[in-house]
Amino acid sequence: MxxxxxxxxxxxxxxxxxxxxxxxxxxxxxxxxxxxxxxxxxxxxxxxxxxxxxxxxxxxxxxxxxxxxxxxxxxxxxxxxxxxxxxxxxxxxxxxxxxxxxxxxxxxxxxxxxxxxxxxxxxxxxxxxxxxxxxxxxxxxxxxxxxxxxxxxxxxxxxxxxxxxxxxxxxxxxxxxxxxxxxxxxxxxxxxxxxxxxxxxxxxxxxxxxxxxxxxxxxxxxxxxxxxxxxxxxxxxxxxxxxxxxxxxxxxxxxxxxxxxxxxxxxxxxxxxxxxxxxxxxxxxxxxxxxxxxxxxxxxxxxxxxxxxxxxxxxxxxxxxxxxxxxxxxxxxxxxxxxxxxxxAGASKTYPQQAGTIRKNGYIVIKNRPCKVVEVSTSKTGKHGHAKCHFVGIDIFTAKKLEDIVPSSHNCDVPHVNRTDYQLIDISEDGFVSLLTENGNTKDDLRLPTDDNLLTQIKDGFAEGKDLVVSVMSAMGEEQICALKDIGPK
Missing domain, CATH: 2.130.10.10 (YVTN repeat-like/Quinoprotein amine dehydrogenase)
Structure with a gap:
């Protein structure tokens, strides 16, 4: 035995x-x-x-x-x-x-x-x-x-x-x-x-x-x-x-x-x-x-x-x-x-969540990409009692539209998504930014964002000598500047 x-x-x-x-x-x-x-x-x-x-x-x-x-x-x-x-x-x-x-x-x-x-x-x-x-x-x-x-x-x-x-x-x-x-x-x-x-x-x-x-x-x-x-x-x-x-x-x-x-x-x-x-x-x-x-x-x-x-x-x-x-x-x-x-506890990149509990404006991993849910619909119950959830998501880094269909009672991967604010110190000629962290160190591994509107706001504000705070979104090992806060002139 x-x-x-x-x-x-x-x-x-x-x-x-x-x-x-x-x-x-x-x-x-x-x-x-x-x-x-x-x-x-x-x-x-x-x-x-x-x-x-x-x-x-x-x-x-x-x-x-x-x-x-x-x-x-x-x-x-x-x-x-x-x-x-x-x-x-x-x-x-x-x-x-x-x-x-x-x-x-x-x-x-x-x-x-x-x-x-x-x-x-x-x-x-x-x-x-x-x-x-x-x-x-x-x-x-x-x-x-x-x-x-x-x-x-x-x-x-x-x-x-x-x-x-x-x-x-x-x-x-x-x-x-x-x-x-x-x-x-x-x-x-x-x-x-x-x-x-x-x-x-x-x-x-x-x-x-x-x-x-x-x-x-x-x-x-x-x-x-x-x-x-x-x-x-x-x-x-x-x-x-x-x-x-x-x-x-x-x-x-x-x-x-x-x-x-x-x-x-x-x-x-x-x-x-x-x-x-x-x-x-x-x-x-x-x-x-x-x-x-x-x-x-x-x-x-x-x-x-x-x-x-x-x-x-x-x-x-x-x-x-x-x-x-x-x-x-x-x-x-x-x-x-x-x-x-x-x-x-939060060291992992993703965590499981039942598909039927994921709502619009929540997050989901589709085709190995972290996405924000912009649309979710549920179909009728199938053979084993599982309704199907149809998710439409937008990649939070590339803005690409992605879709997936998952039984409502099954688990989906959900990314840990974090936003952190940093003060902008400098912008290098090759497009990297220097950011001030909470403990007084600098973070120098991020590039300027690819979004044209946000990029222009950051460059113009920095050129005008304003104190700028950028929000950095991180998920699944990737980081990107996603927003700008103008806290006034230097």
Missing amino acids: SGAPLKFESPIQDAISRIRFAPTSHNLLISSWDSKLRLYDVESSLLRLEAPSEAALLDCCFQNETAAFSAGSDGCVRRYDLHSGSCETIGNHDDIATCIGYSDETSQVISAGLDKKIYAWDARMEKGKGYAFESLNSEVTSMSLSGLNMMVTMGASILMCDLRSPLKPFESKDSDLKTTIICGSASPHAKGFAVGSADGRVSLEILHPSNSDTIRYMFRCHPKSTDRRYHLAAVNEIVFNPIIYGALLTGDDEGHVIAWDAQTRKRLFQLPKYPNSVASLSYHHQGRLLAVASSYTYRQAIELEEAPQIFIHDSGDANINLFLSELSKSAMSDEEHHFESKAD
Whole structure:
């Protein structure tokens, strides 16, 4: 079982949305977009259950060894009897149900959906008896339960809640991530969380269980031997080791699974790259087994390039043994890893953003060029539920018109665009300008702009001896003077 894929007589036909190990056994629960909930006995290599549904399943969880729940694209929250395979609807959202979890401490099923609502359903009562948490102003992108704590993410925001006090307002947490949060995981050992972003970073905040120290920092999840500045694969999943405090794994859009030690801030190892994105990860309750779902995810532009598979690693794997060994002695990892401060966060040239959220006057990368969006239109929904966005953009440096069509639920690259003001000191004969920076140094690597009107204003103003301040726009490694401010005569 050393990294071997699970075998199915009837292969999984569409993207895997979630895998979860059972509370006390080797059974693995699998939800997928082919509208089936599966229960697989990993120890016996046997499919125990395949329960069809009326809708795509976007999430699943166990109640106990004999019952489970799912969240469906039809908004339904369903409960399954894992012995008989029967299921019943216990509640409904007004839109697609995207997340589900179960709290054994409160006997509550918690669900979230695109209707911007979070519901709690009492598993001990008849179906339909649920209540809503406080109203949200955005769609929930991930949800995680640990004991009495619930964590949900929306956009770049993190909200925490004590399930014993559902009517109290959510506690807002600062993640330092300024891009969309894709996944989140509540710490099983202490109050805290880890969240992963669309541009490949993780933000951690964990309160130590035995003292007042808090682990809080951010890092980029780039694989070994890659340039961290240009590795922007979305972090799809984060799981904490259920046994070892501070140990966690991340899985990304490019098929990488990497082990980290949050306490020593070390990358411990990475597993061999998987054929698809890492859609979901799950630890066995004893931490001995790790399940990895390698599958297309609905955020990607390439659908089902490789068939979905689930790989199982056990403690006999060389990498897993290294993981446990390194953690037990708090040793150094095989390679230093850069854990970023907040100031490092903007080092990348672009970041991913869902196409359907990009608006007119925003920015987008079209044909590897940074563009300002001047027109955006959306077509009707296609085969897989994806509407198409037609973007018309103007290159911010060349003013060339460019166009692109992208499914609305897929990611586009968006450039980091910055504007900086400098005082103009001199203009050389070969067309270069000398600019005064904030720290008193000079910047001498920019040419005069090519726009005739702006060029004339700068030259005439400088010839007249005026104090001039120019605005320099920078994006994707390019810079250009884009505007002029006349602050009066010298």
